[in-house]
Structure formats: C-alpha cells, structure tokens
Amino acid sequence: RWCPRGLRLPYLLCASGDFVKVYSVSTEETLRLMGGHADLVTGIQLNPHNHMQLYSSSLDGTIKLWDFMDGIPIKTFTVGSKLLALYAPASAEDSVFVVIPKKDTFQLVSVKLAKGAGQDLEAKELSVVLDGVGASMKHIAFGREGEYVVSVKDVNLQVYFFKRKLLNRFSLSTLKTKGGDNNFSCVVCHPTEDCIATGHADGKIRLWRNFHHRKEYTYSTLHWHHDIVMDLAFSVEGTRLLSGGVESVLVQWHNESSCQKDFLPRLGSPIEYISMSSDGALCCTLHTDNRITIINSNLRFSRSIQGLIKSRDVKTGLVVDPRTKALVLNGEPGHLQFYSLQSDQQLFSLDIVQRQYIHQAGLKQSDLVKVAFSARGTWLATVEESEEVTDPELQLKLWFYNEETQSFKLNTRINSPHDNHITDMCFRDMNELEEDSLILVTTGRDCVFKVWVMVEDTDPEGNVSWSCDFVGSYHNYQATNCCFSEDGSLLAVSFEETVTVWDSLTWDLKCTFCHPPGNIRNICFGRQTCSKYLIGATDYGFLCCWNLLTCALEWSAHLNVVVLQPDPLSEHIAAVSWLSKESSLFVFKPNEPRPIYIQRNLCKEKILLAAFVPRDEPEIISSEKYYWLRRSQLFFLTDTQELMTLSTKSLEERLTPSSKQLAVEESLPVTPFSLLLGKHRRQQAQEDTELGKPVVHNKQEQASPAVKELLHTPAHVLPSASFLCTIFINSLLISKENKSAEEIADEVEVESEKAEDDSDEEDVTEMEQEDTSHTELLGEMTCKLSKSQEKELRKIRKTDYSWISAF
Amino acid sequence: STTWHPPPEVTRIMVNHRVEKAKRECVVWAIALLSSGTVVSADSFGRVQFWDWQQGTLAESHTVSSSAALSLAVSEKEDSIVVGTSTGATYQLQLLPVKLGGLEKRWVRTKPFQYHSHDVRAVAHSPSALISGGTTLVIRPLMEKVQKKGYDAVLRKFTFPHRRLVSCARKARLLLFQFSQHLELWRLGSTEETGKDGEVLPLCRMPEHLVQLKSKGPEHIYCSCVSPCGTWLGYSTASRFHLYRVRCDGDGVSLRKVPKVPKLLPPAYQLQFSADSDSLFVASARGSVHVLQLLEPGGCKLLHIACGCSEAVYLLAPSADGHWLAAVSGDWAIHVYNLKCFKHHCVVPTYNCAVSALAIHPSTNNLVIAYSDQQLVEFSIPEKQYTGWSRALQSRGLHRAWLERDSPITHITFNPKNPAHILLHDTYLLCVLDKSLPLPDDSTLLMNQSTLKQLPETARKRQLHAFKICKKFQPLLFMDLLDENCLVVVERPIMDFKTQLPMPVQQKKFGT
Secondary structure, X not given: OOOOOOEEOOEEEEEEOOEEEEEEOOOOOEEEEEOOOOOOEEEEEEOOOOOOEXXXXXXXXXXXXXXXXXXXXXXXXXXXXXOOEEEOOOOOOOEEEEEEEEOOEEEEEEEEOOOOOOOEEEOOOEEEEEEEEOOOHHHEEEOHHHOEEEEEEOOEEEEEEOOOOEEEEEEOOOOXXXXXXXXXXXXXXXXXXXXXXXXXXXXXXXXXXXXXXXXXXXXXXXXXXXXXXXXXXEOOOOOEEEEEEOOOOEEEEEOOOOOOEEEEOOOOOOEEEEEEEOOOOEEEEEEOOOEXXXXXXXXXXXXXXXXXXXXXXXXXXXXXXXXXXXXXXXXXXXXXXXXXXXXXXXXXXXXXXXXXOOOOOOOOOEEEEEEEXXXXXXXXXXXXEEXXXXXXXXXXXXXXXXXXXXXXXXXXXXXXXXXXXEEEEEEOOOOOOOHHHOEEEEEEOOOEEEEEEEEEOOOOOOOEEEEEEEEEEOOOOOEEEEEEOOOOOEEEEEEOOEEEEEEOOOOOEEEEEEOOOOOEEEEEEOOHHHOOEEEEEEOOOEEEEEEOOOOEEEEEEEOOEEEEEEOOOOOOEEEEEEEOOEEEEEEEOOOOOOOOEEEEEEEOOOEEEEEEEEOXXXXXXXXXXXXXXXXXXXXXXXXOOOEEEOOOHHHHHHHOOHHHHHHHHHHOOOOHHHHHHHHHHHHHHHHHHHHOOOOOOOOOOOOOHHHHHHHHOOHHHOOOHHHHHHHHHHHHHHHHHHOOHHHHHHHHHHHHHOHHHHHHHHHHHHHXXXXXXXXXXXXXXXXXXXXXXXXXXXHHHHHHHHHHHOO | OOOOOOOXXXXXXXOOOOOOOOOOOOOEEEEEEOOOOEEEXXXXXXXXXXXXXXXXXXEEEEEOOOOOEEEEEEOOOOOEEEEEEOOXXXXXXXXXXXXXXXXXXXXXXXXXXXXXXXXXXXXXXXXOEEEEEOOOEEEEEOOOOOOXXXXXXXXXXXXXOOOOOEXXXXXXXXXXXXXXXXXXEXXXXXXXXXXXXXXXXXOOEOOEEEEEEXXXXXXXXXXXXEOOOOOEEEEEEOOOEEEEEEEEEOOEEEEEEOXXXXXXXXXXXXXXXXXXXXXXXXXXXXXXXXXEEEEOOOEEEEEEEEOOOOOOEXXXXXXXXXXXXXXXXXXXXXXXXXXXXXXXXXXXXXXXXXXXXXXXXXXXXEEEEEEOOOOEEEEEOOOOEEOHHHHHHHHHOOOHHHHOOOOOOOEEEEOOOOOOEEEEEOOOOEEEEEOOOOOOOXXXXXXXXXXHHHOOHHHHHHHOXXXXXXXXXXXXXXXXXXXXXXXXXXXXXXXXXXXXXXXXXXXXXXXX
C-alpha cells in the first residue's frame, strides 16, 4: 500500500508496506528505505514545522518522527491503539491528528506529542475531535489554516470548527436515481478559501461553500468522471483542482468551473491517490497497478516510478525470459511486463493485445492469458482471449525476437486456435537442437491438444510462419496441462483424470497414468538424474510420481498441491500446498519420496504461482538445507500479488550470535519474509536444543565416478533402478573404507558445530511424522509404495544400519 | 454586443473582447444592473460577466454553460443571480464570502437545475424561488429560504398558459384553436347513438378541419375568438386586429376579410362576441373596451368605447341577454357595464389576487369569478352585491385540497338545464359545482366521485357535496357545453407536441 502525502523536491516520500520509501524525483531511484514499524504504515505527513522531518503512523500503534534525509528515526511515540490515518496541520503546535478504531466505528483524535528527552515516548494525551469518521485517509481533510476539519462518510458530511466549537452536519439523499450515487469517496479543502471539494461514488465532484450556515449552505457540482472519484487535490493557490478515478485520466478543473478543464489521458491504470508538491511545481498520481506517475504543473507527463506492475489477474503465470532472466507476467491490461528482479524495475512492456483498453466496469475486453518462451528466448507464444465465458474470442500469437530492434516482432497470428479456452501451452525445450525442430503444443477445453510447427513460406524471402501439424485427443476429455520431457522426446498431456504420454516424433500414445479420483492439476517431468519420472498433482490432494520406465506409480503423497514447479537447472521440484489458510513449501527430488526441504507456514496468503529464476553464478551455500537454491532462486506470487522469495541470508545471520544478529537485523533492509523465517528458525533452534536429540549426520555421496556416471546419464537410457541399486550402494560402501581415523575425528567436530543445522534436518523428519499422523487422521496413507520399492528401501535400511554400527 | 447606460453619458462595453478560436459572433442576450454599479451580462458563449459600468472593464467572468446564456435575473438582495441557457438548464450564481465571516465576497456558480428541455427564455428571482420559463414554466423554491415544509416548498411546473386558447361556436359546433402563428377552425363530429358511461360511441360524422389561417408577419397571435353562430372570426396580434367573415357553402368554407376594420390602439388583449353574434367586444391595452357592431353581409362599425379601467383589460364576460358586460383590468378590478345604455354599472369589490376566469349566469345574471388563489365568488350584478351562497362559501372556506391546486380555473360555463350548476375547469380537472348541495369541509374527501360510485344509494346521498370533480382529461385545454346534452372537451397530450419539437442544442451525450 502506498500513500504519497507529502511530496517535496527533490524527494518523493511514500509509505509502502511496513516501510517508508524515499524516492528521488529526478532519477526515480529509491534513495532510502526507512523501516522500523512493526505493521503497515498507514499515513505519512511532513512535519509542518520542519520540512526535513516526517511523521509516520502505523497499525502497530506508534507514530514515528524521521529525519528522512539521513533515514534515521528521531522519536517514537506510542499511542496504543491501531492508527489508521495521520494528519499534521500546521496550526496544531505540538499535536497531530490520528484516526483510531472505537468498537465498530472510527474516531478522529488529536494526539499531544510529549516533549521528552528519550527516543521512545508515550503519547497518552488523546482528545476526541470527531466520532463516526471513515477509516480511510481520504475521508478527512483539514481546512484553511486548520480552522476546521471535514469528515465524510457514506452520504454524510460533518464540519467541525475548532475555534467556535461548532459542528455542522450535512446529508445528501441516499436515493440512487438516474444512476446517481451520492456516497462520498474523498474530501479535500481549498488551501486559501473556505471551500470543500468532495468526490462521490457516481463521479460527481461537489464544491461546498457557506457551510458554517446550517441552512444556507450551498454547493456546485462538477461532473466528468463516469465512475467513482478516487482522489482530489487542490493546487497550492487553490485555483486548480485535480481529480482522478477509474478512467485513468487526470482531470484539471480551473477556477471551479465545469467548462474549463484539461485532461491528461492514458495514464495506464486507475488513479488511486493524487498528491501535490508543496511548491506546486509537480504533482504525482498513484495508480492501482503499483505505479507512481510524476506530472508537471502544466499537466504533462514527466516520469513514472514503477516496479512490479500489479495487473488485475495474473493469468499468464510466472515465466522467466531465458534471454534477460527477467520475470514475465501480465502487466498493464493487454501487455506483458518484463520485470528485472535485480534492479526492481520494469525492463519493458510488450503490447500483445494491441487494442485500446477502456476502463469501464462490466466491459468484456481481451486480455493476455498464456505465455511461453522457447528455450533460448527467440520465440514467444502468447494467447489472448476475450472475457466472454461461453464463446471466447481466442488468438494465438507467435513473436520472434529481432536482434536489431532488440524487441519481439509479431510473426504469426492464429485466430481461434481452439474452439474453447486454452488451458496450457509449452515449447519443446531443447537447447541443443536446431531451430526448425521447435514445436509448440497447446491444450484446450475443446478436448484436443494441437501441435504447431514452423513452415517456410513460399515467398522468396523465405520467412517462416506457424501452422498446425497434429491434433491429438483422448476419449474426448478436456486437455488441461502439457509438458515436454527434458530431452524433448516425450510429451505429457493431462486429460482431466488421466495423464497421457506421447512420442514427440511419431505422435503415438505411449502410455497413460491416472490416480483417481480427481482431475490432474499440474504435471511436470523430472530433470537430469530424475528424468525418468513424471510428477502430477491432483485435485483430491495427491502428489504422484510415476516411473516412465516401469509405467508404474513410484510413490504418492497426500498433499494439496497448488503449485508444482521444477527447477530447470537441477532435479529439484518445488511444490506449494494450501491447507487451512496457510501455504507451505516442499522441495523434493522425484527419486526420493521424502522431501529435502519443508517450510511450513510460508505465508498466510495463498500462493498462486512460483518460478525458479536461474542465478547468474551458482551461489556458495554452506548449508545443505538450502543446497537446492544454489543454482536458482525461487520466487512466489501470492493472490494479493505480492512477490516473495526464499532468502538463504537469514541462515547466515542465524549462525552469528543472537545479540549481534539483532543489531544487524535492525540496520539491514530485510524482507518481511526473511524476518518471518528468522523468527521461526530461532524458535525451532530453542526447541531442538531442549530436546537434545542424538545427531545423525548423513554424509552426502562424494564425487565417486560410478555415482557421477549414474546421476548424469539421462533417465530413459538407464537400466531399471533395481539393477542399479547394488552398484549405487556398493559405491557408498567403498567410500567408507577409505576414511582415515583423523578424518573421522574432524567430521565429528564439524558435526558438533553444525548441531543446530542438523537438528533442523531432524526437525524436518519430525514434521514429516506430524504430516503422516495428520494424514492418518484423515484416513489416508502418506506414501504408497510398490512392493519392489519397499524391498529396495528395506535393503537400503539394512546397509545403512550396518554402516552406522561400523562407527 | 454593447450595453449602455442611459444618456447623456454613454459607456460602450465590448463584450466580445476576447478573441475566440472559432470566429463566432458573441451576442449579449440579457443584462442586469446592480445597485453597486456593476453591469451583469449573459452572452451566447455561455458566459455571465460582471462589468464596471463607469470604466467598462471586466470584473469577473463565469462560463456557466457551453451553450448560450439567454436570460438573467437578480434577487432583490442582489446576492443571487439566476441564468437561463439554451440547453434548458438554469444556473444559480451566489455572492458568497471567500472566507467564512470575512468581508470579501465573490460570485460563485452554485446550483444547476435542469427542468426544461429547450431554451429558457425568461427567468425571475423571487425571495424564495427561482422562476424560469421556456416551453414550460417552472417555479423552483429555494429550500434554504423556505421556512417550513409545505405548499411553498414544492417544485411547480406549468406546461400551458393560464389563458383560454380555444373558442367555441356553440350553435355552429365549430372550434377555433389558437396557435402562436396560425389559427385552425374545426367542425366537430357527431354521433346519433347513445351509450353507457365510459363507452366510446361510433361517429356518424367525422371531425373536419375546415380552414387554417396563417397570421402574416413574425408576430404572435395574442387572442382569437369565433362567434357563437360561427360566421365571424377575429384575432389580434401585438400590432393589428383582424376580422373575418366565415362562409360555409356546401362542404367548402371560405374566409373573407372584413374591410375597413376600425383602427384600434394596439394591442387587443381579449376578443369576445356577444351571445347573439351581433357585436364584438375588444379589450384594449389602454383600459377601454371597444364595442363593434357587426353588419351583414360583411362589415362592422365602432359603436361605443367603454372606459373606466385604469389598466389593460385582459378578460371579458358578456351576459347571455346582451345586457351586461364584465371586464377585468390589470389592477384586478372588475368593472361591469350596462350595454343597453352604454353606462358603467358598478365595480366588484377588489380582491388581492388576479382574476383567472369569470362568466355571467344566463338566467340570474350572477357574475361568477375565479381567482388565481382558487377562491370562487358569485356577485349579483343587478343587486350589486355578493349572493348569499357566495357569502356562505366565504364564511365556510373552500376545501384545502381545492386551494392547494397548482393550476387556476381558466373557463367557467353554466348548465342551461340546471341553473344551480356551475361548470369550471383548469388544466387538470373538470368540476361541476352544484350550489344546491352542501359544501365539503376539510375532513371529507374532495375528489369523491370514484368512492361514491361504490356506495349504495342511501349512503351516497349522505356523502354528496357541491364539488363534483372529474380528472379524466389531462391536460385539459378547454371545456364547454354545446347544448343541454353535449359537452365538448379539448385535451392536448404533452407527448404530441414534445416529439415535434426540434433538438434544443446538438451535443454529444456520454455513452451514446
């Protein structure tokens, strides 16, 4: 959440989550990130008596005074109750006004800021100014020289005159005739005259005057907006009034006249807030898609500050552009945004739909729903569809990356590629192969999947275009997902309850898998050493792993998987589950039914999407627990469109003494997630030391040539697992024999040092036990293993025991 | 586009001072002068501008509308201005303090009102209401000035003028319709069948449009009349009076203009033929009534000029026996003349309200008068005093529902069968006033015809009262009794002519 109330050249201050951000107006850079509040920052106001200082209020019940030039907190005033909005009119000498909850309603109170020596002060001197106010910052405004305060709520407006202690209430009609809706949406006061401007739900702006008279008050109406007026702002002199709303047009009204107005159209997305700089030279608008636009006083677009654009709905999923390693997803309506994770900036926005977007509720417009890149990023496939539910207008577009212009150029447009919604789309992912063997597969609810190939045009220039090569179907079920194996030889397509595997050369149906009941939600092939496995998640909460060689179920686990995301650079697969209002992360290898990493309670929001973004260089990760994050970083997108990542940094911090770490934490810009994780870890560490469990350390298989060969041979050319098992185990046994006594002693030392770390791993198993007990309660088995697998496991256990007893 | 102060000094103010992008001509449609010496102008660019009349400089300019501002009125306190525009919207400008309690004041456009579909040609500002007129007349009370909620706080809308626009030749069964620029003469259809209440009877003779008479020049027709025998027809514009002889030969009708009509001092406010169609009474703006004698085959001569009224005469009522003539002047005085000896007979005691209709009873020579505040009186001309029934009515008072009607009585006529019946109508109702029945009081229902129908005979008799009201015909333009059995009613549905009106101003509407 952002609220830029107080723009001062050359800085733009903005509340963002638990932080206050300081931007440079000239370079759009984030200069400073001021953290310290324990909850959402709800209001920021420049100190009217010192413009280098800033007040901020938060839901954590404190008001902080900052020196934003240096980014240091000067004072913290503890109020006690949640603070929902903050106002600092210049007339109030040593007090500010805040909105606090009172039972079901909210009240505006003035807070006397105690003068004291210390940094942390109590501010308990509260006096109620107005009752029954709105909770939003936009519902209260202070008048000229702070003489009165205005509050709007529903259809009621109340004005309180401080000097005369007079409260006037005015009400508008609640009737909604002729499409009118008199509910107030925002209020501002004229800076030099006694005039109140209010915005309304039906797009009207009312300018109130003479409001000290209960009867002879009067107002005039300005009407341009067709939908709710989101915010209003007067210019410094009060001669101009700015208004904005869902139309994405900034309207400038001159001299309160409805006939003289200027527009700044096409701002991209609905306007949420408008703020004027104190010298009147600039104004900025904040948009619902998480973007700040800075506008000149002559109503010209100046620049915009944007990070990840919030789109209405991320339908495309999180896709990584192989070329730039940027995160690609829905951006502005009809656009594809390329978001650079390193710089927190938008690289560029590609207009896919290429149609004017009309900001109006209830209008059916086309939007981008699917996107896929070829392995090297030279081809981009996009699917757009209109919002009609029954008969969607579909378009499949293929874009080729033009090296000269450094942008994607439309190559082929296919109208109605399917008769119903397209559910999934993928390219055959082969780095080594020639360009002309590139294949695109789309699956649709019209019960078919289609294979698209490049064909050379007949014209002399030899351009290529795409056309349909093969149409496959299975028992007239809707096709829901598709994916290619790593080497591109196999294609898996899920048809409702069934997964079908097709040969990508001959398009023969090779085999089918299913795990009734429940439709297949996600499928993916294992990679590298695990490429003989196919993983699928079903609606009924099962995660299944099928062996492609034996065509049998390898293992299955009871887990409500929402996201299934394989790491393109390793054999790890991340699964995110959603159970009882919390998301949990499980990272596993398909060849092991036991996850290598579990993060319970990852966040309270539902995680909808995830993506592995390859690191430029493999990171040196000391802990085995995070070894899977060595080559790629995992990103999540929640249903509130917050982008999160798993950080390994907190682990390093955890190894340092706790007191020192606290200091570091305070000074370092830590993400909310890492804070959360840190807390969680500390708690667990304490628990674990109390339990004092015996340490079991599993030495990772070292670079034995036999193992290496085994792991790096593609799965489909390997002999069966039962054959390889003995070789594998034998290789482990050899390593044991080679160890010298010294080495063993060393290892023991290392073990004791890493006790904490290992106890974590122990914790993982413990949680796994929890999980089984949980599922048993539900009457389900966690793992369903085939008999041969059970045998294998028994074997491994036996050898394991003997191996430990040797110590 | 100039406005000026009366001579000897002339200050010229160029309103079209600013160079417009489109080189349209600026027309000042209305001006007003404030006591402070500020001239207010309303122009075709939709601006209301405030000028210093001595310097001729512009003080303030408010663009109230994108279309022309046509009319302008200032309140008595000079703190409020109402502006009418060509889109049918009216705007209020108020002189408001810039800072509460401060002395500096500024004109601010405040409330817009949209009660008209077309040009607002005239506006007026009363202490508690804004009055605007175009195709309709609207009185919009200013809620903040109205002390209590009630009759005064209600918005009122009038579509038709409170004047009689239809005249009827009873004997010839002709109707004359007065339009702004022409007259239409129609012959009524007839039926020979009879039926029950509410039944529509088949016509044996269709109504017939006999003739259309177009007025020459741009002037509007002010008043018109057809004689009871249907052979004479007269109308008057603002400058001229015309008299025609109507001849029916077979199916065709011919009009012949009567030559050498005596030159009257214009304009004539009302024309009225005598019951025997022998003479024509012309009410003039100068407060006199001219009596013209109509001569066969087609001529006329001035017989007498009845004087006595100090202001323009706007209503006339001759008696059926040709003995009396009642004339209402602009100061609301009713003068009664004796036509036999051309003598002023008497003056009806003046009431502080305008007379909206009057008529003389054919048998009793009682003058029945309807005032614009809905009061009714009966004045005996021979006895020069109010009748007993009228006094009883005054002492008892009229029903509240009757008094709170918006529309004044525009025509009064009598039932020849029953002398106790007085027939009255306004735009929304037709009333048979039966003097023989008891008067209603506020506790009873005024419009009780539908409830009476459902009651048994005995109960019905107990519930009967003097006002028998019919609201079947709306809007009702005219009603008259042709003979004992036949009543003619003229109804003019608003949609009939609203659809024929041109678009007020071509403008793009959002969402179309």
